[in-house]
Amino acid sequence: MAVTxxxxxxxxSGKTTLFNSLTGSNQFVGNWPGVTVEKKEGKLKGRKDVSVMDLPGIYSLSPYTLEEVVSRNYLVDERPDAILNIIDGTNLERNxxxxxxxxxLGIPVVLAVNMIDVVEKQGDKINxxxxxRELGCKSIExxxxxGTNVMEAANLAAESASGSKPNxxxxxxxxxxxxxxxxxEAAVHSLPDEQQRWYAIKIFERDEKIxxxxxxxxxxxxxxxxxxxxCEKEMDDDVESIVTSQRYQYIDSIIKDCSKKKKKGDLSTSDKIDRVVTNRWLALPIFAIVMFIVYYVSVTTVGTIATDWANDGVFGDGWHLLxxxxxxxxxxxxxFEVEAIKADAFLEAADESGIDTSAVREGLESEDPDSAVAEFQAIPEVAGLLADAYITDEDGETVETISVNAASFADAALxxxxxxxxxxxxxxGVPILLEGFLTAVNCAEWLQSLILDGIVAGVGAVLGFVPQMLILFIFLAFLESCGYMARIAFIMDRIFRKFGLSGKGFIPILIGTGCGVPGIMASRTIESxxxxxxxxxxxxxxxxxxxxxxxxxITGAILGGAAWVAPLSYFIGFAAIVCSGIILKKTKLFSGDVAPFVMELPNYHMPTVRNILSSMWERGWSFIKKAGTIILLATIFVWFTSSFGWADGSFGMVDMSDSILxxxxxxxxxxxxxxGWGDWKAAVAAITGLIAKENVVGTFGILYGNLAEVSEDGAEIWSLLAVSFTTxxxxxxxxxxxxxxxxxxxxxxxxxxxxxxGWFWFAIGYQCVFAYLVALVIYQFGMLFTQGAFGFGTVVAFLIAAGFIFMLFKKDSKSSKAAFATGQ
Amino acid sequence: MGTLKTVKTGDTVKVAKINGAGAVKHRLMEMGITKGSEVYVRKVAPLGDPIEVTIRGYELSVRKEDAEMVEVE
Known part of the structure; x- marks a missing residue:
């Protein structure tokens, strides 16, 4: 008989560890239908007939958090055959x-009292x-x-499934x-006997959902x-409080007989760690250091290497093994770069002294550069020309000046x-190998493009970020399971709650400066x-x-390389987060029941390698599986629309400027x-930016400069762009x-x-509308102040800005206090 | 008599009553802050809020505005 x-x-309480050792690699991770809460299930090791459902970690079955609602809906509606209740033996009362x-609930319950080794070490005893006897259910240490008694606990639960109902x-x-x-008698007598009590208590608590x-x-x-x-009148309290108080009174009464605690003496190791880590003066510097390490490894160093390897190596030209x-x-x-700089410097010097260099420039790109260079050298003025090439370091400081003459130019250019x-x-890389193969089998050009530019690029977009993501997930799993993540929320709460974010919201934003994909995935760690x-x-x-x-x-081409643009971009991004937080918090979607920030600060402990790796793999895999399809389809769609279109009266593969896009x-x-940029080229660039943001530069290269390839900052097309855009x-x-x-x-x-x-489209819609409005206000106000242009757009911009400021400073109509006072 | 918000760091107090209603009150109680329970105020977060207390043998972080709902002896 199949048992759940x-x-x-x-x-x-050690639930994840228990679940991992019960199911091994045989688990399925997803989300509960329609919500952001993680759902995990698996088959019990060695027993195909027993499946284990991991419920979210919860403190109660009240209806106040999504995790609790999900858990109790499952328990009440699906009615598993047995519940294995894992409790932390070092913290019996609350558990x-x-x-x-x-x-x-009327479902057989087996108590698994966990961390029994720690309990014994502390000299405590649990009977x-x-x-x-007191709780009316079986229990096991x-x-x-x-791994002590782990399988025994599961087997006990599986056996109890067919046993008597708990009493x-x-x-x-x-x-x-x-x-x-x-x-x-009045409301639930039609339900099975064993379920009546739970429902009756919930009705008593005025649980609206029930x-x-x-x-x-x-x-x-x-x-x-x-x-x-x-009843409320008699006890002078509200029903929920009466029930909660009496449960704890009951626990207090039984705990005396069940547990012998040794008097606490010295500070535990965990306490000692905490004294330093959340110390009034040291907490913030330590937090900064931890964040720096996470950022440095997962974003700048190892993370970048991993992403570059995946994107430019595996899904690019190729890479050097090891x-x-x-x-x-x-x-x-x-x-080679030095040679190129020398050649460029010489050609520029030639331009300046009035020598026509167009022939040699073209010649260098052609099949026969040697003769082009020879012809160039034959020009009398060239022979006497001397140019200075400046070799610069990363900061743009000149480290060497090389003098170039006609002879050394020839060497450099060739x-x-x-x-x-x-x-x-x-x-x-995969594209190179595939291209070679496809060319060898005489594959049609459109099919080759579909495979290389559509499918492989799409798969690359899915997998390219995975290595970096996995590195980040290791950090997150470590921070979470060692207990520091809860301290981050503790330390940062004061700042972040002001704009509707949890203290843990800091990590996604930090990681987001490297790549938004792992940044978004890092939001998993936030409870509410x-x-x-x-x-x-x-x-x-x-x-x-x-x-x-x-x-x-944009900075290089139009804004004259101004140094303030990059810092300002980060400032705008951060301001957008803060303002969105403040505004969204006041909307219906995010107001109402505020999840109370009453958070447990768990003991510090060393996580197991296995837990960290399995958490890393779970999250990575679920990204590939769940996000993969949409990324792949979207990439193929943009590939199709950008490479096909009508040209010369027929439909087929065309240049991007004739494409459907x-x-x-x-x-x-x-x-x-x-x-301010109602030019179709800019619109197309914004669309191709959806595949990957850096594509905007490449698309500009194609559309404005007819260049198949441009450098990363698109320096080749700066002058062309400057014509089409104003500052x-x-x-x-x-x-x-x-x-x-x-x-x-x-x-x-x-x-x-x-x-x-629904929420997905809301997120995308909000981002686009927000971006549109901000850009509109900037442009219209800019036009007003620089050119005195006043029109319909200016009025709209004023209205938007006014609405924005109103939302920002509006008093929260349903402030948390008011909502709680009325018991909403 | 005062509220948990005003208790000095390092002091242990007994809960007299929990005011207010709704989610926050209920959550505070579910986490073990019930009438008669002992609360030890361990520390205040570096930025001055929230506070960390020990209740029923474990550590809990509570915002000051929520701690204000807890009357102590």
């Missing part, structure tokens, strides 16, 4: 609070027999970490039991309400570009559903590394006119692209994390 065991317990509720021993005080008896579910008639409800109020040959190649490439494949062990959604929506406002080329292009771009360009329209374009919907990979991550189509 639900694994329930408090957060930090048993959930147990007192679980045993009322399991007494515990079982386990150590999830050491909760706990009785509330006389007047409460009296009211419960009335409720059972009352709605049972469809109790208003008459009955009125009748019950009289009982409840009588780095063999990399340094030699880089040396050669460096030498120096062969080194091929990385000739150095060390070169592994060609609303905080999590808010973080998912706003994280990508911060400029990620792929947006840097856009910043560089160009038609779409022309069709929607008017939308962007109020932003203002360029800045507006930049702001729009920084804030609008992120790339498809990040959208996939949003979809995966929101796990709800």
């Amino acid at each position: 065991i639900a694994l329930a317990g408090n957060p930090n 048993l609070y959930l147990t007192t509720q679980l045993v009322e 399991l027999d007494a515990l079982s 386990i150590s999830a970490l050491k 909760p021993k706990h009785k509330f005080s006389g007047s409460v039991e009296h009211a419960l008896a009335h409720i059972e 009352i709605e579910k049972l469809k109790i008639s208003p008459d009955t409800l009125k009748h019950i309400e009289a009982d409840i109020q009588a 780095g063999i040959g990399s340094s030699q190649y880089e040396e050669a490439a460096g030498e 120096a062969p570009e080194p091929d990385p494949a000739e150095y060390g062990v070169w592994v060609p 559903d609303k905080d999590r959604k808010m973080t998912i929506i706003t994280t990508t406002f911060i400029p990620c590394s792929a947006k840097l080329p856009i910043i560089a292009l 160009a038609v779409i771009g022309s069709g929607i360009a008017w939308i962007f006119s109020p932003l 203002l329209s360029a800045f507006s374009f930049l702001v729009f692209n920084l804030l609008c919907a992120p790339c498809f990979a990040a959208m996939g991550a949003i979809k995966r994390e929101m796990n709800n189509t």
Whole structure:
């Protein structure tokens, strides 16, 4: 007979460790339908007939958090055959609070008292027999970490499934039991016997979700309400508090018989760590150091190497196996670069002295550069020309000045570009290998393009970020399971709650400066559903590394390389997060029941390697699976629309300027006119930016300069762009692209994390509208102040700005206090 | 008599009553802050809020505005 065991317990009780050792690699991770809460299930090791359902970590079965609602809906509606309730033996009182509720459900419960090794080490004793007797369910001592009694616990739960229903021993005080008896008779007598008590207690607590579910008639409800109020009057408290208090009183009464605690003496190791880590003066510096390490490893160093390897190596030209040959190649490439600078300097000097260099410039690109150079050298003025080439370091400081004459120019211009494949062990990238294969089998050009530019690029977009993501997930898993993550929330809460984010919202934003995809995935660590959604929506406002080329292009081409643009971009991104937080918090979607920030600060402990790795893999895999499809399809769609179109009266593969995408771009360009860049090319660039933000630069190269390839900052087309954009329209374009919907990979991550189509579109819609409005206000106000242009657009901009400021400073109509006072 | 918000760091107090209603009150109680329970105020966060207390043998962080709802003896 197939048996389902639900694994329930408090957060930090060792549930994940237990689940991992019960199911091994045989688990499925997803989300509960339509919500952001994670759902895990698996088959018990060695017993195919027993499945284990891991419920979210919860403290209670009240309806106040999404995790609790999800858990209790599952327990009440799906009715698993047995519940394995894992409780932290070092923290019995609070853990048993959930147990007192679980045993009322009418489902067999087995108590697994975890961390028994720690309990013994502290010299404490737990009397399991007494515990079982008092609570009316079986119990077993386990150590999830050491694997002690783990399978026995699961087997006990599986056996109890067919056994007798639990018989909760706990009785509330006389007047409460009296009211419960009335409720059972009046409202729930049609339900199976063993379920009546739980429902009756919930009705007694005025649990709206349950009352709605049972469809109790208003008459009955009125009748019950009289009982409840009588009880409240007698006890001088509200019903929920009465129930909670009495549960704890009951736990206090049984705990004396069940547990012997040794008097606490010295500070525990965990306490000692905490004294330093959340110390008034040291907490912030330590936090900064931890964040720096996370950022440095997962974003700048190892993370970048991993992403570059995946994007430019595996899904690019190729890479040197184990780095063999990399340094030699880089040396050669460096030498080549110096030659290129020398050649350029000489040609520029020639231009300045009035020599026509167009022939030689063209010749160098042609099949026969030698003769072009020879002809150039033959020009009399060239022979006497001397130029200075400046070799600069990373900061743009000149480190060497080389004098170039006609002879050394020839050497420099004709120096062969080194091929990385000739150095060390070169592994060609997937596109290169495929292209070679497809060309060899004479594959049709459109099919080759579909495979290479559509599918492989799409798969690359999905997988390219995975290595970096996995590195980040290791950090997150470590910070979470060692107990520091809760301290981050503790330290940062004061700042972040002001704009509706959790203290843990800091990490997604920080990671988002590197790449928004892992940034969004990092929102998992935030408990409150609303905080999590808010973080998912706003994280990508911060400029990620792929947006840097856009910043560089616009800055270099139009804003004269101004140094303030990049810092300002980050400031705008951060301001967008803060303002969105403040504004969204006041909307219906995010107001209402504020999840109370009453958070456990768990003991510090060393996490197991296995837990960290399995958490890393779970999250990575679920991204690939859940986000992969949307990224792939979207990439193929943009590939199709940008490479096909009507040219010369027939449909087929065309240049981008004749493509469907160009038609779409022309069709929607008017939308962007109020932003100052109603040019179809800019619109198309913004669309291709959805594949990957750095594509904006490449698209500009194609559309403005007819160049198949441009450098990262698009320096080749700066002068051409400067003609089409004004300072203002360029800045507006930049702001729009920084804030609008992120790339498809990040959208996939949003979809995966929101796990709800409505919320996904809300997030994307909000980002685009927000970006549009900000860019519009910037452009219109800019026009007003610089050119005195006043028109319809200016009025609209004023209205938007006024509305924005109003939302920002409006008093929160449903402030948390007011909501709680009325008991909403 | 005062509220948990005003208790000095390092002091242990007994909970007298929990005011207010709704989610926050209920959550505070569910986490073990019930009438008669002992609360030890461990520390204040570096930025002055929230506070960390020990209740029923474990550590809990509570915002000052929520701590104000807890009357102590």
